Amino acid sequence: MPPAPLSRSGKSRRTTDSPITYFIKKALETPGLVSFAAGLVDEGSLPVDEVRAAATEILSDPRAGQTALQYGSTHGMPELRRQVLDLVCGLDGVNPSDLNLTPNDVCITTGSQQLLYLLGEVMFDPGDIVISEAPSYFVYHSLLQSHGAEVLTVPMDEHGMDVDALDALLDRLRRSGDLPRVKVIYTVDYFQNPTGLTLSLERRKRLVEIAKRYSTAHRILILEDAAYRELKFSGPDLPSIKSFDPANEFVVYTSTFSKPCAPGLKTGYAILPPDVLAPILHLKGSHDFGSTNLSQHLLSRMMASGAYQAHAEKLRTVYRNKRDLMLSALESEFRDFPAARWTVPDGGFYVWFTLDGVDTGPNGPLVPAALEAGVLYVPGEFGHVPDANGHMPKNECRLCYGVATEPEITEGIRRLRKACAAVAAGKPKKEPVGV
Amino acid sequence: MPPAPLSRSGKSRRTTDSPITYFIKKALETPGLVSFAAGLVDEGSLPVDEVRAAATEILSDPRAGQTALQYGSTHGMPELRRQVLDLVCGLDGVNPSDLNLTPNDVCITTGSQQLLYLLGEVMFDPGDIVISEAPSYFVYHSLLQSHGAEVLTVPMDEHGMDVDALDALLDRLRRSGDLPRVKVIYTVDYFQNPTGLTLSLERRKRLVEIAKRYSTAHRILILEDAAYRELKFSGPDLPSIKSFDPANEFVVYTSTFSKPCAPGLKTGYAILPPDVLAPILHLKGSHDFGSTNLSQHLLSRMMASGAYQAHAEKLRTVYRNKRDLMLSALESEFRDFPAARWTVPDGGFYVWFTLDGVDTGPNGPLVPAALEAGVLYVPGEFGHVPDANGHMPKNECRLCYGVATEPEITEGIRRLRKACAAVAAGKPKKEPVGV
Ligand SMILES: Cc1ncc(COP(=O)(O)O)c(C=O)c1O
Ligand SMILES: Cc1ncc(COP(=O)(O)O)c(C=O)c1O
Numbered sequence: 110m111p112p113a114p115l116s117r118s119g120k121s122r123r124t125t126d127s128p129i130t131y132f133i134k135k136a137l138e139t140p141g142l143v144s145f146a147a148g149l150v151d152e153g154s155l156p157v158d159e160v161r162a163a164a165t166e167i168l169s170d171p172r173a174g175q176t177a178l179q180y181g182s183t184h185g186m187p188e189l190r191r192q193v194l195d196l197v198c199g200l201d202g203v204n205p206s207d208l209n210l211t212p213n214d215v216c217i218t219t220g221s222q223q224l225l226y227l228l229g230e231v232m233f234d235p236g237d238i239v240i241s242e243a244p245s246y247f248v249y250h251s252l253l254q255s256h257g258a259e260v261l262t263v264p265m266d267e268h269g270m271d272v273d274a275l276d277a278l279l280d281r282l283r284r285s286g287d288l289p290r291v292k293v294i295y296t297v298d299y300f301q302n303p304t305g306l307t308l309s310l311e312r313r314k315r316l317v318e319i320a321k322r323y324s325t326a327h328r329i330l331i332l333e334d335a336a337y338r339e340l341k342f343s344g345p346d347l348p349s350i351k352s353f354d355p356a357n358e359f360v361v362y363t364s365t366f367s368k369p370c371a372p373g374l375k376t377g378y379a380i381l382p383p384d385v386l387a388p389i390l391h392l393k394g395s396h397d398f399g400s401t402n403l404s405q406h407l408l409s410r411m412m413a414s415g416a417y418q419a420h421a422e423k424l425r426t427v428y429r430n431k432r433d434l435m436l437s438a439l440e441s442e443f444r445d446f447p448a449a450r451w452t453v454p455d456g457g458f459y460v461w462f463t464l465d466g467v468d469t470g471p472n473g474p475l476v477p478a479a480l481e482a483g484v485l486y487v488p489g490e491f492g493h494v495p496d497a498n499g500h501m502p503k504n505e506c507r508l509c510y511g512v513a514t515e516p517e518i519t520e521g522i523r524r525l526r527k528a529c530a531a532v533a534a535g536k537p538k539k540e541p542v543g544v
Numbered sequence: 545m546p547p548a549p550l551s552r553s554g555k556s557r558r559t560t561d562s563p564i565t566y567f568i569k570k571a572l573e574t575p576g577l578v579s580f581a582a583g584l585v586d587e588g589s590l591p592v593d594e595v596r597a598a599a600t601e602i603l604s605d606p607r608a609g610q611t612a613l614q615y616g617s618t619h620g621m622p623e624l625r626r627q628v629l630d631l632v633c634g635l636d637g638v639n640p641s642d643l644n645l646t647p648n649d650v651c652i653t654t655g656s657q658q659l660l661y662l663l664g665e666v667m668f669d670p671g672d673i674v675i676s677e678a679p680s681y682f683v684y685h686s687l688l689q690s691h692g693a694e695v696l697t698v699p700m701d702e703h704g705m706d707v708d709a710l711d712a713l714l715d716r717l718r719r720s721g722d723l724p725r726v727k728v729i730y731t732v733d734y735f736q737n738p739t740g741l742t743l744s745l746e747r748r749k750r751l752v753e754i755a756k757r758y759s760t761a762h763r764i765l766i767l768e769d770a771a772y773r774e775l776k777f778s779g780p781d782l783p784s785i786k787s788f789d790p791a792n793e794f795v796v797y798t799s800t801f802s803k804p805c806a807p808g809l810k811t812g813y814a815i816l817p818p819d820v821l822a823p824i825l826h827l828k829g830s831h832d833f834g835s836t837n838l839s840q841h842l843l844s845r846m847m848a849s850g851a852y853q854a855h856a857e858k859l860r861t862v863y864r865n866k867r868d869l870m871l872s873a874l875e876s877e878f879r880d881f882p883a884a885r886w887t888v889p890d891g892g893f894y895v896w897f898t899l900d901g902v903d904t905g906p907n908g909p910l911v912p913a914a915l916e917a918g919v920l921y922v923p924g925e926f927g928h929v930p931d932a933n934g935h936m937p938k939n940e941c942r943l944c945y946g947v948a949t950e951p952e953i954t955e956g957i958r959r960l961r962k963a964c965a966a967v968a969a970g971k972p973k974k975e976p977v978g979v
Contacts, residue, residue: 112756112759112763112791112793112794113759113760113761113762113763114762114763115667115762115763115765115819115820116667116724116727116762116763117666117667117823118665118666118667118668118669118672119669120665120666120669120827121665121666121667121823121826121827124823124826124827124830125826126822126826126829127826127829149614149615150614150615152610152614153610155609155610155613155614156613157603157606157609157610157613158603160603160609160613160838161599161600161603161604161609164596164599164600164603165596165599165600168592168593168595168596168599169596171592174590174592174595174596175587175588175590175592177808178590178591178592178595178806178807178808178809179584179585179587179590179806179807179808180584180585180802180807180808181808219654219831219832219835219836220832220833222830222831222832222833223831223832226830226831226832230553230555230556231552231553231555231556232550232551232552232553232556233553234553234554234555237553248829248830248833251829251830252830255827255830289551292551321547324547324548325548326548327548327549327550327551328547328548328549328550328551330550356547358547359547367615371613371614371838372613372614372615372837373612373613373614373615373616373836373837373838373841374613374836374838375832375834375835375836375837375838376836384550385550387561388552388556388559391556391559391560391561391562392555392556392559392690394561394562394683394686395559395657395661395683395686395687395690396654396657396658396661396831397654397655397657397658397661397810398655398657398683399810400654400810400836401654401808401809401810401811401835401836401839402807402808402810403595403806403808403809403810403838403839404836404838404839406808
C-alpha cells in the first residue's frame with residue numbers, strides 16, 4: 110500500500126522541472142550529438158593549472174589551509190569582497206567611493222544564481238510583478254514562477270531592452286493601479302543569455318532614471334545580471350548600470366566567477382544597497398550561512414596573483430575564436446537560406462538564431478530533425494513568457510558555443526542546416542533513432 | 545532625500561537576524577576571550593594535507609581537473625552519491641537494497657543546512673506545524689520562522705526526544721483538528737546540538753511507528769539530522785531512524801561533511817523518499833542548479849583513497865580528548881556548586897550546562913559576568929521556543945568545545961566558574977570592560 114500523499118507547500122506546487130532537463134537528458138543519451146543547448150563553459154580552457162597552483166599555495170601553509178577549510182561567514186570572505194569591488198569599479202573606471210561603496214556592500218553567493226533566488230525571496234510575494242526583457246534567461250523565469258511572481262516583458266532590439274517600451278509599460282501599470290506590485294526590473298545587460306545582445310550606453314542611464322521616476326511610493330529595483338561581462342571580445346567598453354546609481358540605492362549588480370573562471374567553484378557575487386543586502390544575508394543565514402569557503406580562498410588567491418585576470422584575458426580569445434567560427438559557419442551554411450537571421454554577440458557565448466516560419470519549439474518539426482541530424486539547441490520559446498493572449502515567438506533558437514569544441518561548432522552548424530533543409534522540404538517529422 | 549522604501553516579501557519580513565550574531569560579534573571584539581559559543585570545528589585537526597593531496601591528484605590530471613571545474617548537476621556527483629549511500633548503510637550495517645535505496649535517492653547540498661532549508665520550502669506554508677525537541681538546533685528554528693511555520697516542542701530526557709510526549713501531542717493535535725497542519729518531526733538524534741544527547745534505540749523505532757500511525761490523510765515526515773553522527777567516541781553504535789523506514793517513505797536522513805571532515809568544503813547530503821527528492825531538486829534548480837562541484841570531487845577522492853575515513857577516525861580521538869578535558873574541568877570547578885549540572889555527550893561537541901536559579905539569557909547577569917571573566921557561551925534559551933504562556937527555560941548554557949584549544953577549555957571553565965561565583969555572590973551586574 111502506498112503511503113499517504115505528501116502535502117507540499119504552495120511554492121513547491123508552483124515549481125516544476127526545468128523545461129531544459131529533457132534537452133540535457135536527450136543530449137547525454139545521444140552519442141555523437143553536437144550540443145549547442147547546454148550553457149556549459151569551454152572545457153579545454155578551464156583553469157586547471159591555475160587552481161592547482163592556488164590550492165597548493167593555500168594548503169601548503171597550515172594556517173592558511175585551516176582558515177580556508179573552516180566555516181567562512183554568511184557575508185563572504187572580506188578580502189574577496191574587496192577584490193570583487195575593485196574588479197567591478199575597475200571595469201567602470203571609478204573608485205568605490207565615487208559610488209558610495211565599500212566591501213561591506215558586496216556579498217558572495219553560491220554562483221550568481223543564488224543571488225537571483227535570494228533577491229526574489231526578499232522581494233516577491235505571489236502576485237508581484239517583475240519586468241524583464243523578451244526573451245530572457247529562462248532559469249530566472251522558473252525562479253519567478255516558484256516565487257509566484259508575474260513576469261511582464263519589454264521587447265529588445267539590437268541595443269538591448271527597449272527602455273521607451275519599459276517607460277510606457279510602467280505608465281500603463283501606474284494608471285491601472287498595478288504599480289505597487291512592480292518590484293524589480295531584470296536585465297542581462299552584457300551579451301545577454303539568450304540573445305547575445307548588449308544594452309547601449311544611453312539606455313543604461315535611462316534605465317536608472319526610469320526606475321527612480323516610478324519609485325514614488327516604494328522603490329523599484331534594477332537587477333543588473335552581468336554574468337558575461339568579463340567575456341567581452343569586441344565592441345565598446347560599457348559602464349555598468351550600477352555606475353549610474355551613485356548613491357547605491359536602486360541597482361543590484363550581480364556577476365559570477367563561473368563564466369570568466371570556473372563554474373566548479375560555484376562562486377558569484379553582488380554589489381547592492383545596504384537595505385537590500387541585510388535581508389538577503391538574514392535569509393542566506395538560513396539557506397547555508399555562507400557559500401563554500403575554500404572556493405572563495407582559491408579565487409582570492411588567484412586574483413591576488415594575477416592568475417585570474419590572465420585567465421579571463423585568455424578566455425576572451427577562446428570565445429572570440431569560437432564565436433567567429435560559429436558566425437562563419439552560419440554565414441556559409443545559411444547564406445542562401447532567407448528565412449534565417451542571427452545576432453552577432455560582442456562577448457559571452459550565445460547566438461540567437463531566428464527562422465522565419467519554422468516552429469523551433471519542443472513540439473515543432475525542427476527539434477526531431479535536428480536530433481536526427483545530430484545537433485541540439487535550446488528552443489527560443491523557453492526564454493519567452495506567453496503574452497495576455499497566450500502567444501509568444503516560436504521560431505527562435507539559442508545556439509551556445511560555450512562547450513562545443515571548434516570542430517564541433519562547424520559540424521554542428523552544418524547539421525543544423527541539414528535539419529532546416531529537411532524541415533523546409535516538408536520531410537515528415539520522425540522520431541530520431543535511439544531516443 | 546532617502547529613496548522610497550523597499551516593499552519586501554512577507555517571508556523577508558518574518559526573517560530576522562540570528563540572535564547569535566551579537567554573540568559572534570562580541571567574541572571577535574573581545575581579545576583573549578575563550579569562546580564556547582561558536583559552533584566551529586577544531587582548527588588544528590582540519591584535513592589540510594588530505595585536501596591538498598586530493599586537489600593535487602585531481603588537478604594534475606587535465607581531464608579530471610576539467611570535470612571538477614565544470615558545472616556539476618543539481619542532483620550532485622553520481623560517484624559521491626554512491627559513496628554517501630555506502631557510508632550511511634555501512635554505519636547501519638545494511639545493504640542499500642535492504643532499505644530500497646539507490647544512489648538516485650541521495651542528493652548533495654550546500655552543507656546539510658541547505659537541505660534543511662529546501663525541505664522546509666517544499667513542505668511548509670505559513671501556519672504549518674513542525675514538531676521538534678526542546679531545546680533544538682536554533683538555526684533550524686530561525687529557518688522555520690522564515691517559512692512561517694509554527695514550532696511545537698516535545699521535551700527531552702537522557703534518552704533524547706520523549707516519544708510518549710510526542711504521541712500525546714499528536715493525539716491532542718488530531719483531536720483539535722490541527723493534524724493536517726503537521727508536516728515534519730525534526731530530531732538531531734546523535735549528540736544533539738545543543739544538548740549532546742542521543743536518541744535511544746527503542747525510541748528510534750517508536751518514532752517511525754508514530755509518524756506512520758498519524759499519517760492517515762497526509763504523510764508526516766521525520767527529518768533526521770545526523771550532522772554529528774560520525775563523531776561518536778563512546779557509547780553504543782546506534783542505527784539511524786532511516787534504517788527503520790525500509791520502504792523509503794517517511795524519513796529524510798541528512799548529514800554533512802562539515803563536521804567529520806571540513807566545513808570549508810560546505811558539502812552535505814540527504815537520503816530521502818523519491819517524492820520528496822524530486823520537488824527538492826526542482827527548487828534547488830532555481831537556488832543554484834548544483835552545489836560546488838570541486839568540493840564534491842575532493843570529497844569523493846578522499847573517500848576513495850580512505851583519507852576521509854582515516855581523518856574521521858582521528859577526529860573522534862580529538863573530540864573525545866576535548867570532551868574529557870571539558871568534563872574534568874567542569875568536575876573540578878563545579879563540584880561544590882550544587883546549582884550546576886551538565887550532560888555527558890558520547891560524540892559531537894556540545895555539553896549542555898544547567899544552572900538552577902541563574903538567568904543565563906542575554907539580559908541576565910551571567911552573560912556580562914562571563915564576558916568580564918573572559919568566556920562566552922550560547923544562552924540556552926536560543927534553542928527553545930516560548931510555550932503558550934510565553935515561558936521557556938532561561939537557566940541553561942550551550943558549551944561547545946569544538947573550536948576552543950585544549951588549554952582554552954580548562955581556562956574557559958575556570959572563568960565560567962568565576963563568573964558563576966560572581967553572580968551567586970550577587971555582585972552588581974556590570975558591563976564588561978571594552979565592549
Ligand atoms: C544570465 C545568467 N545569470 C546567472 C547565471 C548563473 O550562473 P552561476 O550561478 O554559475 O553564477 C547564468 C548561468 O548560466 C546566466 O546565464
Ligand atoms: C544540528 C546541525 N544540523 C545542521 C548543521 C549544518 O551544518 P552544515 O550546513 O555545515 O552541514 C549544523 C551546523 O552547525 C548543525 O549543528
